[in-house]
Amino acid sequence: MPADRKSKIDVSPTQVKILSDPTRLRILSMLFEQEASISGLAKALGLTPATVHHHVNRLRKAKLIRPTRSEMRGNLAETYYEMPAKGIDSSHVWDRLKDEEKVAYRLAVLGMLKGMINDSVKAIQARGTVEWEVGRLLFYKLPWRRDAITQVEEVLQDTKRRLARLEESWREETGAGRVAVVITMLPA
Structure with missing residues (x-):
């Protein structure tokens, strides 16, 4: 990058x-x-x-x-x-x-x-x-309320920071395949 x-x-x-x-x-x-x-x-x-x-x-x-x-x-x-x-x-x-x-x-x-x-x-x-286990899906149904969504956003921000650190620590790795991590919120 x-x-x-x-x-x-x-x-x-x-x-x-x-x-x-x-x-x-x-x-x-x-x-x-x-x-x-x-x-x-x-x-x-x-x-x-x-x-x-x-x-x-x-x-x-x-x-x-x-x-x-x-x-x-x-x-x-x-x-x-x-x-x-x-x-x-x-x-x-x-x-x-x-x-x-x-x-x-x-x-x-x-x-x-x-x-x-x-x-x-x-x-x-x-x-x-x-x-490896591809396609693991975890479903969490939370109330559609501002406070719940705010808390989910905080968790996702922390997860993004951790994944960025993990990506950076493995950036020099060559020859290994890569995996995409997709995290999203969808209306249920």
Whole structure:
């Protein structure tokens, strides 16, 4: 991860609207991990380069991603992009969004998660085995009250800090496979 990354991007309502697309969120999640070109993203996502170019262009114009370098591939200049922050924070604009904008964003997040799950299923099927317990689901049904949600957010913040420390301590590890940890709150 580049050293000049900010800890988070505080997004505007317009940026939230641009992010309300599962493909754009998938692209962001991939660019969070490592820089990539349009052709690399297209191959990984199973989309046409034209489709990925459209989404990358929207993200770049919204300042949610940035170009890092260009490489010549034959007669083509291939531009690589990255996410300039470790995360995106929409909390400070959330109350200014219309209900339909909130719904569109949440549905995009769920669509992105569905895509990640589908990719994980394909990886498991390709390997023919799983070395650890994948897909452990823990369900906790809590009251839909501000105090309960605030407490859950505190627990999640602590979990994020711990996972970041764990990720940092293993950053130098090479050759080992990686696992994605997904933590989310959903209405029950």
